[in-house]
Amino acid sequence: MTHDGQHAQTMSIPQQLYRPEQVREHEAEAAARAGIDMWTLMQRAGAAAWSVLSDKLAPGARIAVLCGTGNNGGDGYIVAALAREAGHIVRVFALAEPKTTDARRAWSEWLERGGDVEPLADWADAEPDWVVDALLGTGLQQTLRGEICDCVESLNEAKVPVLALDIPTGLHADTGQPLGDAVRARATVTFVGVKRGLTTGQAAAYCGHVHFADLGIQREFRLLTEPSAWYLQPTLLQHSLVPRAATAHKGDAGHVVILGGAAGMAGAVRLAGTAALRAGAGKVTILCEPGQEVIVGQQPELMVRGLEAGRDEALSYLEHASVLIFGPGLGQRAWGRDWWDWYCARLQSSDIDPELTTVLDADALNALAQARPDISGRARWILTPHPGEAARLLECETQDVEKNRWLAAQTLQEQFGGIVVLKGRGSLICGQEGIAVCDRGTPAMATAGMGDVLAGMIGGLLAQRHGMALATEAGVRLAVLAHALAGESAMQEKCPEGTRGLMASDIFDWIPYWMNPNDR
Ligand SMILES: NC(=O)C1=CN([C@@H]2O[C@H](COP(=O)(O)OP(=O)(O)OC[C@H]3O[C@@H](n4cnc5c(N)ncnc54)[C@H](OP(=O)(O)O)[C@@H]3O)[C@@H](O)[C@H]2O)[C@@H](O)CC1
Ligand SMILES: Nc1ncnc2c1ncn2[C@@H]1O[C@H](COP(=O)(O)OP(=O)(O)O)[C@@H](O)[C@H]1O
Ligand SMILES: [K+]
Structure with a gap:
């Protein structure tokens, strides 16, 4: 032989x-x-x-x-x-x-x-x-x-x-x-x-x-x-996340507006907001349920405004937003549902710019599954469902999604437009450029709030994309990859072979590390 x-x-x-x-x-x-x-x-x-x-x-x-x-x-x-x-x-x-x-x-x-x-x-x-x-x-x-x-x-x-x-x-x-x-x-x-x-x-x-x-x-x-798909590797971060210009100011790095944070769930918007800042966003404003401002404001870099549902004052924030993240901690009570109805109506009337890049996460995805509005602006959506949310959007069972995640991601993209991130081990990013997969991360990341951090990182990175000459879909791929790697690094630091005990906020310190891959 x-x-x-x-x-x-x-x-x-x-x-x-x-x-x-x-x-x-x-x-x-x-x-x-x-x-x-x-x-x-x-x-x-x-x-x-x-x-x-x-x-x-x-x-x-x-x-x-x-x-x-x-x-x-x-x-x-x-x-x-x-x-x-x-x-x-x-x-x-x-x-x-x-x-x-x-x-x-x-x-x-x-x-x-x-x-x-x-x-x-x-x-x-x-x-x-x-x-x-x-x-x-x-x-x-x-x-x-x-x-x-x-x-x-x-x-x-x-x-x-x-x-x-x-x-x-x-x-x-x-x-x-x-x-x-x-x-x-x-x-x-x-x-x-x-x-x-x-x-x-x-x-x-x-x-x-x-x-x-x-x-x-x-x-x-x-x-x-x-x-048929693209495999995301850490070297991609090095190629794409070039250092910021020495003369940069915060106006160059975009403004992320996050709408969510109902009573009892303000932590979600705070996590997303902090993650957006750690990803490099210039400014972050949180629009939450009145009464929740104190919790959000404990992260002093975040700007915060409590707003009753459906207040058009929100439009003035969206006018200046580079990215909207809609959904973390939105909840399923009237406050959150009314904001969803307001969003759909204002998008239809173009009071909200249909070109505004918008991450729909968590309960905004559940609202979308129930309402299925026929509105423009979908091309700018980034949907970030976990398999359970994906199943609701596709009107099937979670195990049907898991049976063929490629098909689920592709079907969601066809039905809802924009870019779909189907989360879970082997996260898929599906858009006009095809499907990419991130198989990094650790089971320790299966913990509450980790998805809010991802939504924040996607928003935070996309807010800076013009300065980096980064296409939206490429930016989403990078954010998903950096999130998984930050999770791995944070767990590695706590317990090298560990699989449990990580908290979503533990990964904040590792986000700058992976966002600056050329600076070490
Ligand atoms: N020279 C080359 O071509 C090269 C090929 N390469 C290698 O070949 C592999 C592909 O080979 P392959 O196409 O022969 O298929 P393979 O996976 O070995 O199995 C076929 C057999 O399995 C059986 N079977 C099927 N389903 C079954 C089930 N559910 N439960 C039980 N049995 C089941 C089926 O039986 P049948 O249904 O026909 O009765 C049939 O006899 C590829 O993965 C790579 O490793 C590399 O070396 C590069 C060079
Ligand atoms: N076993 C795992 N391996 C890799 N990544 C994981 C694993 N479990 C969860 N994650 C990641 O953690 C995040 C969890 O998001 P999500 O389920 O929305 O959590 P939450 O809604 O509690 O914030 C996703 O990005 C997911 O891909
Ligand atoms: K084998």
């Missing part, structure tokens, strides 16, 4: 993400254009996986390779052969004989070299230090069935570290949802193009660390098909 070292290298995840069908459809043509056959491609896949696995092994480690009947299984036989050549104790457990030509070749080479193939159900006999999951790749159709299902269950119960080839068996390579059950891998090596199901939905619970190997055909592959 040749070890094709040159193309066995893994690299960082590129920006371009694909649907699994795109990879299936175009990999053979890309390989042909690169002058190699599919057997060579399979050997490269096995070698790339081996290069990841070999780094994790102590000398003489015991490895169990679990092979399915398709080409994913073929990759597995190649890894097995390479691991044995390197002196490890390798046992292969297979569902049945391979069905495809290339996988059969890999299987027969393994047998010819004295390898053995044992029944899948016996895998635990190997008492492995590592397992290689080569059961199913992108060929997965519907819910896992038969012996594979039992095997995945026993593998997860055993809690042995697993390296998944291409994708953890059972995980849908597009939606990132397990189909029935799925292997919980410690690491995944994915081939040719990064499948977008590795970045959202439940992917983070199943994939472990994701490695990418282009198998030397990336250039050819990219010429054949357009990406």
